[in-house]
Structures are given as structure tokens and as C-alpha cells.
Amino acid sequence: MNTSRIPLSFIFLAITLLGIVETTHAAPISTSFTIFDAENTPVKDAVIQLISKNPTPPSTTRKNELSQKDKQFTPFVLPIQRGTSIVFPNYDDIQHHVYSFSGIKKFELKLSKDSKANPITFEKPGIVPVGCNIHDWMLAYIYVVDTPYFSTTNSNGSATLSLPSDGEYLIKIWHPRLPDENVNYTKEGITKIVAKDGTTKVIALNLTISTGSDADEDIDEFEDY
């Protein structure tokens, strides 16, 4: 009977089509965001995280580094995926005493020049403000997120994220100057986005992230008594 041939070719066709559809859906994509505040100023150091129903496991090859140079932490905001670790290299000629008293992760590291401190692993999601007990003004934020898809915005307020595929993702935006990490500060109350390759989504916040003048946050070259 012919009946046996029809399903066979149909199956082949279906496999081929599925294959095409599958590659279309699973192709890694790159999508961008630009964040402005209520005064239409680009927001730097904002963390954008996208949450997928099918996240991939933590990347172990990603190097997370919170360095100390010229008595400043770099970067100011460091997002990392839960379960990954950070190294704290000291590129200054002087000593730093890096600490956190956050409930998410408490630690202290006395770091001499070029000292190799063991990496610290962050198991709980949340915000970890980091200070230096020698240089009180030094401040950085580690933001432990529960997704592999995240990035921080640059001085133009832009960030590009690589995703395993297009589709719908939950979106969360955080910045050190936003008062509550659990509140949605986007103007339109955006909670979801549909990610497409090569697109840029502009998001406006309903708060002003004042950056102030140069002297507000720069380092005073003179220390104290």
C-alpha cells in the first residue's frame, strides 16, 4: 500500500521543517537597551536582567573582577550570576581593606599590592555594597542576579545582551540610586519584553538619577588627618 510511503515523506518533510524552525528559534541573538531617566539623561551603571523560562546554567568561564585602582573600585556596579565568584585584584601601590557587611554576603579582604586573594563565591541573590576600611569613600555594588542574561549600561545609557534565542523575557532594571530594588521604576511599568535580534529598546525611568558635577563623586587627591 501507498499509505506507508506518505507518512515517511511527511516525516522527512516535518523533520526538515522542524529543523529550520528549530534553528530559527534557537539562534543566539543580540539585543540592545538604552535607559533614560525622568530628565531624559542617559543612565549609566544600570543593571538590566532578562529572565527566561529556560535559563542556561551559570557560565564558569566568565571572569568577574572588582579591581582597585587609583583608590576607586572598578566597575562601580558589578552584576554577577548567582553561584559564580569574583576576584579582587589591587592595582594600587597601597593597601586596601575591602569589606561587605551585607546580609547577602559578609567578607573582608586585606589586599596588598598585587596580592592574590582567593575568589569569593556569591550564593544568594541581592545587593552587596562593598567598601574599603582604609579609604572610606571607596564604594562599589555587587548585584547577584538569578539569571545568566544581564548587563550594565555604559555612559550612553546603553547595554547589549546576548541571548540564546528571541522570544519573551521578564525584564528587571536596577541602579544604585533607585531606592527600592523591588519597585518598577520604568515609566510604562514594563515587566516583559519580546527580544529580537539587532533591535534596540528605549526605556524611560520615572525617577531622576542625578549625576551632579564632576566634584560630586571624584576622588579628593588629599586624604584626611
Added chain:
Amino acid sequence: MISRHHFCVIVSLMLTYSPSAFSDAKISGIVQLSAIGADSEESFIDGGTGRLLYNDDGIHLSQMFFVFSGDITDTLSTQIVGNHTQTPESRTGLTQAFLRYKPIPTSNYHWEAKAGSFYPALSFENVDIGWTSPFAYTNSAINTWIGEEIRINGLELSLSRKGNRRNNIPHSFSALLGVYKGNDPAGTVLAWRGFALHDKQTQLNENLPFANYPSIQTPPLEQQNDYVDVFREEDDRYGFYVGGHWNYKRKSKLRYYYYDNQADPLRVSSGQYAWHTKFHSVSWLYRPIKNWRFISQYLTGTTLMGPNAVYLGYESYYVLASYKQKKHRLTTRIDRFGTFNKNDILPEDDNRSQGTALTLTWRYAIDKSWQIGAEWTKIESTQNSREQFGKDKALNQEQFMLILQLRY
């Protein structure tokens, strides 16, 4: 007294032995030569009545000090500042030596303790190493006096609430309390000489000279020497100070201190009275934009010696503007200062004075180690005690300096 040779030996010994005893031990310092076009008025340091440190032209070793800092534990550190001076004569000693305990914060409140010999953090002027100023080479009238006659030999506790960007709190606050012994003769030099302008810091066991005024050669003030042994203890009473700091980001910083040495003004020994000295000091630092900073300080107080024998009020302020462009720094400062009698019983011992000073400074950092600079200072003042020597009470002085500084 220790010679310059001994100074070098001390520094090399510390360099040799420090790394084993301390982690992160560090020695830094400044050696500074000044070519001075001096005012001819004889300096107080040589027994004259001039407000400046030098009265002869020439090249002077104007600064030579080391700062030793080392960590004893992760949270306990020490700082020792050793200083060599050639005014009035070659001499080496310590200007500061203290321990600092700074535990790792466990909340947004931080506390800290300091013990030993140190300066209270009154101003924003003397913020370079060894309590020198990175702005003008010559200190303001206020901080010249602080360097001469104020030092804490005791304990300071401070509690701070740090601001943070997370909670949009740009304000930081600190409250400080200091308790100390010694510093009983503080105020002496203001009574007769008045305010001065220089960068000499009195070593912890050094006597600071001034003119041998006729009024201290005769009763009832004949027990007073023509120098002040400023850090001695006369009456076994504790002095104290309280302070408050308020920082708005790193843009605007305000400090208030109240100092009271609680000295018993009737005590006198070895030619040194206890002077009951108290003052208020308010300092403000403002950095509107990156290259500019404005610093101002106002100090007002009284000092009392003997049974109302000398009861002196004093007041001074300065306004300083400093501009930095790459390796150049330009600073200008205006000082106003005055002392006045407060109804003491010896009107013939006239302690009144007043004055204005203008200082212009240029500094050029050749590299991390070498710096050159130039400074001009002009003082217009009166000092009534000069009439005791048959001099005019008007005292106008001018000084020009070319400076070569080595930092190590």
C-alpha cells in the same frame, strides 16, 4: 636634642627593621629647600617680634620630615612623624605619634579610636602628609598657631554615619570626642607675639621661643619664661574637645570643633603657666567643580593666665582659593587675625594686635618626587606689645620664597 645625622640613622633603622614588625610598613616624607627673600624684622623664633620665621635672605632647609605608617593588625595601625628643624637651631624630634584602631564596619555606623600625640582634624588646609599644606607653603594664621601650640596627647573616639548612593543619602556625619593631658601652656604665644605665619610645627618636647618682653621680666609676670614649653602638664586636669563633621558628597564639607584644655590658670612651674585656653573652630571646604576648591576657617576663643593677669580674646579667619591645572597649582589666601584684652588686671601689658595677610602660591609638580614653587606673603599688622621695646606697634612684613621639594 638630635642632629641631622641622627635623623638619617632613625629613618634608616626604621626602613631596615620595620617590615618584620609591621605589615605594609611605609616611610614617606618631604625634604624642602627654600630660597628666601626675607623681611628684615627679627623673627620671634630668634627672640624678635616678627611674625615670619626667617629674617635673613638665603637658602634654608625649610622642611625635613618622615612619616612612618604601619599596620600592627588588620584594624590597628600606627603613624609616627619625625621632623628635623633648623629654626631656631638644628633639632630633631617627633611631631606626632599615634595608634589608630578602625574596626571593620558592621553597619552604616563606623567607629574609630586614636591614641597618642596628634592634631585634632580642625581644618581642610593641612591635609598633606605630616600635617603640611598642599596649597600654600606658609600656613594660615590659624593653622600656624595650631602647629605651634595645639597637640592632643590623649584619646579620640569618633562615630560616623556614612552616606550612600543606594539610599540616596549624600550626607555623612561624624561626632568626635577627645580627652587629653598636657597642652596647658597653649595660648602663651598669642598673648605677646600674636598670630604668625609660617610652616614650623613644634616638636613634642620642643620649646617655642618669643621675644623677652619687658613685661615678663618684671613682677607680677616675672615667672613667665620667654618661651613656651607648650605640651607640658601643669595641673593634672584633663582637657577635652568635641567635634562634628558634615560632608555633602565630596563637594562640601563642614567641621566644627570646641576645644577646652580646662587648665588651672593659677598653676605655674619652671617658668610656664597653665593657660586656660578654649576656642571654637568652624571650617568649610567647597569644591564647586573639579579643578577648584575653596577653604575657609574661623576660629575664636579666649585664654586666661594667672589671677586675671592676662585675659586675652583672639579671633582669626582665612579664605583660600586653589586652582589646579594638570601639574600647576595656584593658591591665594587672605588671613585676618586679632587679639584683644578682656579686662585683665594688667593694662600696661597690652596684648592687643590685629592684622591682614595675603599669600600667593604657585606649585609645579615636575613628577611624583620633585616639585618647585614660589610664594609671596605680605602682612600688614599692629602688635601693641612691640611698644615695650620702643618700637612702632605697626608691623608690616613681606616675604618671597622659591621652593624645591623632594617627596619620598
